[in-house]
Amino acid sequence: MxxxxxxxxxxxxxxxxxxxxxxxxxxxxxxxxxxxxxxxxxxxNGMTSDDENILNDGSTVEDGEAMMDDGGQNESGSEIKEFAVTGIPFEFSLSEIRVNKGDTVRIAFTNGQGTHDWVIDEFNARTNILQTEQTETIEFVADQTGEFEYYCSVGNHRQLGMKGILIVQ
The missing domain is CATH 1.20.5 (Single alpha-helices involved in coiled-coils or other helix-helix interfaces)
Structure with missing residues (x-):
């Protein structure tokens, strides 16, 4: 038994x-x-991974990319540069964003999967932590030149490669 x-x-x-x-x-x-x-x-869309990752001055491409507000200017006369960024596990759809000093940068961040946010310390800009398919738009002025890392602050996502570079010329 x-x-x-x-x-x-x-x-x-x-x-x-x-x-x-x-x-x-x-x-x-x-x-x-x-x-x-x-x-x-x-x-x-005729794009490769490399094509969608590097954008200059808000040039227009498909999802996960930059979209420029045509002729948009902020109150100081600088341009408004809009970028649509999607976050999926351990990567952003844009690994590099380029703008000019004085531009107003508008980031429409969409969380594609998991739990993520978008943070850039030097400009004190960050989204809330978002769940899948949530979107939040933030705006800041790129008032200093240089290369600045943006990243996801959730858990160890940054260390696992969920980051990119904002280049202000």
């Missing part, structure tokens, strides 16, 4: 292990499909 109980317990553990294994495979397949969808969209 004790032998049968041991066999039943081993069978239950084996079944539970199989269920966990196949559930983790479903997640991996879903992630692969999402990656394929993003790649296909880039191909349709």
């Amino acid at each position: 004790g032998k049968y109980i041991v066999i039943i317990i081993i069978a239950i553990i084996a079944i539970a292990g199989g269920v966990l294994y196949f559930n983790s495979q479903d997640i991996t397949e879903d992630q692969m499909l999402e990656t394929q969808d993003m790649t296909t969209e880039e191909e349709r």
Whole structure:
């Protein structure tokens, strides 16, 4: 009788292990499909990963990119540069943003997956921590020249590569 109980317990553990294994495979397949969808969209737009990552002075591209407010100026006469940035696990859609000193920078940050924010310390600019599909827009004046790191402050996301560079010329 004790032998049968041991066999039943081993069978239950084996079944539970199989269920966990196949559930983790479903997640991996879903992630692969999402990656394929993003790649296909880039191909349709004629862009590669490198094309979407470096933008000069608010030049217009597709999702995860910069959009310039045509002729937009702030009260001081400087240009308003708008950028749409999407955050997904451990990366931003834009790894580099370029603006001119004195420009008003407007960041529309959308969290694509997980929990993320967008922070740049030198300009005291940050979004709230957002959940998946939430968007927040922040604005600041790029009043000093140089290269400034922006990053996600959630957990260790910054250390895992969720950061980029704002270049003010």
